[in-house]
Every structure is written in C-alpha cells, then in structure tokens.
Amino acid sequence: MKSIFLVIVFAPLLMWLLAFAIVSASSPKAEHLPICPGSGKxxxxxxxxxxHPDDESMSIWQSDQSLHFNKKKVLTHIxxxxxxxxxxxxxxxxxxxxxxxxSNGNAEGLGSVREMEMLSACSFLKIPLENVDIINDPLLQDGHNVAWSxxxxxxxxNRISxxxxxxxxxxxxxYGISGHPNHVAVYQGVCEFLFxxxxTSVKQKGSQIEAWKLESVNFIKKYSGPIYVLWSTWRxxxxxxxxxxxxxxxxxxIKAMQRHKTQWLWYRRLFVIFSVYTYMNSLHRFPV
Incomplete structure (x- = not known):
C-alpha cells in the first residue's frame, strides 16, 4: 500500500522533471517559423x-496626449x-x-522601483526602450471593477499602428488567460480596431494588419508546464x-520575471516554474 502511495505521489513529479529536462535541452529552430518574412522581404x-505593466515599457500617453517617461509593470504580463x-x-x-x-498600474505606489525593474527586463528581452508605450489614462485604470472603453x-x-x-x-x-476583465477588454478593443x-483598408486598397491571440488553456494544462508542451508539440x-x-x-x-523583484513573490515563483506560458505560447490568428 505504501509503495502504491509513493508511485501516486512521485510519478507525476518524475514525469514533470523528465519533461522539463527534455524541453530545456531542445531549442526549436527559429528559421522554421512560418510567420517569419521570407528572405529579401x-x-x-x-x-x-x-x-497591465510588468512588461517592458517606456513612454506613457496621458489623456491630454502629453508624453512622460515611466517604465512600470508591463514586464509581468510579458x-x-x-x-x-x-x-x-x-x-x-x-x-x-x-x-x-x-495602463501604468501604479496602484501600489511603486512606480519608480518598477521603472528600474522594467528597464532591466526590457534589456533582457532585447526590446528597445523607445519601442515601449504605457498609457496613463483615467479611463484605463488597473482594476477588476473598472470597465475599459x-x-x-x-x-x-490605431495611433500606434x-x-x-x-x-x-x-x-x-x-478569455484573457486569467479571465481578468481588463485582459478581456484588450481583446475586445483589438477586435474593434481590426474591424x-x-x-479602411478596403476603401483605400491598403494592406490589412494581421493579428494573433494567445490561447487561454484550462487549469490542468496551464500548470502542467513542460508536460503539456511535449503533448502540444507532438500533436x-x-x-x-x-x-x-x-x-x-x-x-x-524565468530570468525575465526575476528582474521584477517587487513582483517576485513565492506564489509567482511557483506560477512561473509550473506555468505552460513560461515554456510555450500557442497563438491563433484572428479571423479575417
């Protein structure tokens, strides 16, 4: 009976460790990505x-359209x-x-600290600071109870594009990965922009912008991490x-998330280690 219990407890852990080792050792060839422009293009x-911040960002657009420099939370999402x-x-x-x-997500009043964290994370992810924009608009504040337009x-x-x-x-x-209403509003806003x-493209005979969305998965898939990566890769x-x-x-x-020391709490460490989004993103094209 004890041996059965040990198998039940340790078998999933051994499977996870084996999958982690396989995923860590394999690096898919970038040149095979189908959405990469061909040579000469x-x-x-x-x-x-x-x-929300915890990404990488540099400039903030306020509603009066004055520009300020702030690098807050963006990298956490990223x-x-x-x-x-x-x-x-x-x-x-x-x-x-x-x-x-x-949004700039300055609810905790740690904007200046997260600015430095974000700069470090942006540098790590090789995104130039001038390529990151954070909006600071009263109508787009971080919160579950705030309805975004x-x-x-x-x-x-449209302005950035x-x-x-x-x-x-x-x-x-x-669904926005976690179901957060701000995430859902971002998706809806992108849909409206694409429409x-x-x-406009049809009227002006211009090229349309293609769009891709990050797939939300259920709890088991989300936290099986490298195991789900191997399964997805196979099928x-x-x-x-x-x-x-x-x-x-x-x-x-993991190192990118570690750059946000104020956000690097014990439960976020577990999230980053076990989350499938640490290892893989499944993107699907928006319907044309």
Missing amino acids: KRKNVLLVVA SRFFAPTLLSLTSLGCYDVRVLCL RSLISQLI TCHNIDMIITFDS DNER HINTSNSHLFYSGSPRSS
Whole structure:
C-alpha cells in the first residue's frame, strides 16, 4: 500500500522533471517559423498589446496626449504570459517588436522601483526602450471593477499602428488567460480596431494588419508546464492560422520575471516554474 502511495505521489513529479529536462535541452529552430518574412522581404513591425505593466515599457500617453517617461509593470504580463513569443521574435532578426501597455498600474505606489525593474527586463528581452508605450489614462485604470472603453483602446492602437507602420498585432484571446476583465477588454478593443482597419483598408486598397491571440488553456494544462508542451508539440502542426512559440530556454523566461523583484513573490515563483506560458505560447490568428 505504501509503495502504491509513493508511485501516486512521485510519478507525476518524475514525469514533470523528465519533461522539463527534455524541453530545456531542445531549442526549436527559429528559421522554421512560418510567420517569419521570407528572405529579401522587409522586416515586420509587430505590436504586442497588453493590459497591465510588468512588461517592458517606456513612454506613457496621458489623456491630454502629453508624453512622460515611466517604465512600470508591463514586464509581468510579458514575462508571465508572452515571454516565449518575444524571445522568439527578437532572436530572429526579422521583426521590430513594440509593446503597448494600456495602463501604468501604479496602484501600489511603486512606480519608480518598477521603472528600474522594467528597464532591466526590457534589456533582457532585447526590446528597445523607445519601442515601449504605457498609457496613463483615467479611463484605463488597473482594476477588476473598472470597465475599459473598447473604442478608446481601438483609438490608441490605431495611433500606434499608424505612427509605426504596424504589420502584426499580438494580444490576449477572448478569455484573457486569467479571465481578468481588463485582459478581456484588450481583446475586445483589438477586435474593434481590426474591424475598423479592415473597412479602411478596403476603401483605400491598403494592406490589412494581421493579428494573433494567445490561447487561454484550462487549469490542468496551464500548470502542467513542460508536460503539456511535449503533448502540444507532438500533436500540433503549424499552419497559417496557428503557431507554437517556444522560449528555447525556459530559464530565460524565468530570468525575465526575476528582474521584477517587487513582483517576485513565492506564489509567482511557483506560477512561473509550473506555468505552460513560461515554456510555450500557442497563438491563433484572428479571423479575417
């Protein structure tokens, strides 16, 4: 009976450790990514749109449209959720990556500390500081009970996209990984922007912006980490409408999160170690 108990307890742990070793030792070839521009083509301008700081960011757009420098929380979203995508894109050399964070999340009053943390994280993820924008608008404040305006989000995305000739947008899906209403609002704002962009493109005969959303998974998949990565890799075939991004080295995702010392609490350490988003991102194209 005792041996059965030990098997039940330690078998999943051994499976997880084995999967972690396999995933850590394997680094998928970046050149096989289907959404990378072909040789001779111009670099693609990519915009990652997130809800809260703990990412990488540099400039804040206030509602009066004056510019300020602040680098707050953005990297937490990027480190916790989007690190595999960013590490892959920045390593390819054929993408210029920008980040748009729709709130500065200064609720705890640690803005100046997180500025330095964010600078360190941005540098680690190879995203230039001038490529990160954080919005500080009274209508887009961090909170579960704050309703964000989809039209305002769409306008902000349009402004960034126009200024920087954005070719591709990456963001949350309709559930927003954790179900946070701000995440969901980001998805809805991107949808509204894409709808408006499609109408404008048809009228002006311009090119449409393609958009990809990060797949939300259930609790078991989310916290099985490298085990789910191996399963997904085995059964997944990259297509024009879906793609898997790997971090290459899970330690890189973990190190990026470690740059945010004020956020590096014990439960976030567990999240980063066990979360599938540390190891892999599954992106799906927005329907055209």
